[in-house]
Amino acid sequence: TFCLGFTATSFVKNSENFLERNLMRIGIGLSLLPFLGLILSLFRIPIDWKLILVLSLIYPIYYIIRHKPKPNFNFKITKTDISILLMLIIFFVNIYVYVSGAFAYPYLEDDDSWSHALGVKYVSIEKTVNTKSRIFHYLNPYPPTYDLLLGLLHQTNNSIYFTLKFFNALIISLSTIFFYFFVKELTQNKNKALFATFALMSIPAFMSHFIWSLALSVPLYFVCFYAIERIKYDNKWWIVAGLSMVTTFTSSPTHSTYFGLFLVLYLVTKIILERKILIYHLTAGLLGITLSFLFWWLPMILKYGVKGTLQGIGFNVGILAEEGAAAALRGTGDRIYTFSDFFIAQKQNMINNPIGIGIFLSILTIIAIMFMFIKFKEIFKKENNWLLIIFVWFIFTLYAVNAARFTIKLSPFRAWMLLAIPVCIFASQGAFNLMSTSKQI
Secondary structure: OHHHHHHHOOOOOOOOOHHHHHHHHHHHHHHHHHHHHHHHHHOOOOOOHHHHHHHHHHHHHHHHHHHOOOOOOOOOOOHHHHHHHHHHHHHHHHHHHHHHHHOOOOOOOOOHHHHHHHHHHHHHHHOOOOOOOOOOOOOOOOOOHHHHHHHHHHOOOOOHHHHHHHHHHHHHHOHHHHHHHHHHHHHOOHHHHHHHHHHHHHOOOOOOOOOOOHHHHHHHHHHHHHHHHHHHOOOOHHHHHHHHHHHHHOOOHHHHHHHHHHHHHHHHHHHHHHOOOOHHHHHHHHHHHHHHHHHHHHHHHHHHHHHHHHHHOOOOHHHHHHHOHHHHOOOOOOOOOOHHHHHOOOOOOOOOOOOOOOHHHHHHHHHHHHHHHHOOOHHHOHHHHHHHHHHHHHHHHHHHHOHHHOOOOOOHHHHHHHHHHHHHHHHHHHHHHHHHHHHHO
């Protein structure tokens, strides 16, 4: 992943900070690794870890031979470095929690984990995501990048149990790193990013260690939006952003769709605020959608048809015909939530997607929104435009979680992890609003 990220960002202006530059290369490489597997599979080339390792090493080796970089031992610790190191402590706490939780019992959870285990084992042995018929729930026409990634990793060890549990927990934990750098780029404030990252670790609603494709989709949200935010430094980042989106669009039917909606809301809000057409941002989104369609969705539609593809991704076509789209798009755990579900962190909740915000983060979020309306003129300044983007995401995800009350919905209980994103960023802003006010008093 590091070498793929290094290759993909070799032609753009990277961060001047050593830690940020190299940690985000891992994130960008993680988003490109399954896409590379899709390309190999489409051309009937085996998805083999040795082949992918060789492909990833080509440019870094060429770079070393050509430039002969000399190691620089003149390290200087900056305030940004200290902030990043504190974030990494949060990351290691997170990975301890997720991994120890995953291995606290010997079995896999029903039933996504077992179904993914079948797909992962198939990819590891057959070295392809293509099957002659629909024999696996989470392979074609279902978007395959999660099983592809874990199948590739399973080729390096003999335990499907370890592969699923450890690497699933690792990918979820990496959200900490990717989220920090995304918020840092969005707000241009390392301290707000650090507090938001602490909030993401603390909030019940974000993610559990449950094994399903959403564990790959959501962490890559932050990688994609980080790359989009970097366009302000170098327009060529649109290529990196577009390539990073392919895996996100081919990992999960629900949260690939949600990512598309996040992206549309981000772009529309940003275009309105800046009063200009953001060509490079729009082109990045178009590139990601086009490549995901060409390398996965179009081949699936040609093979299974539109109806077969919709059924393969879990869209209940029969219910659609009888009861309408609202019924076809509902989730297995949907219900109407009350005030206490949000404000009070529950001791017991859904295995796959915990619910709840908690008193502390709820109050901070409310404070941030209040300050935003009290000082509404401030948010139209360019440096504060991000507040409106987060507010639009907050309204959207708040609706998505409560959509069981309405006709238009998309698996509301799975939207809790998405609501956690704007809430944590707002909670950070609310904390800084309080600190600023306390200084004045």
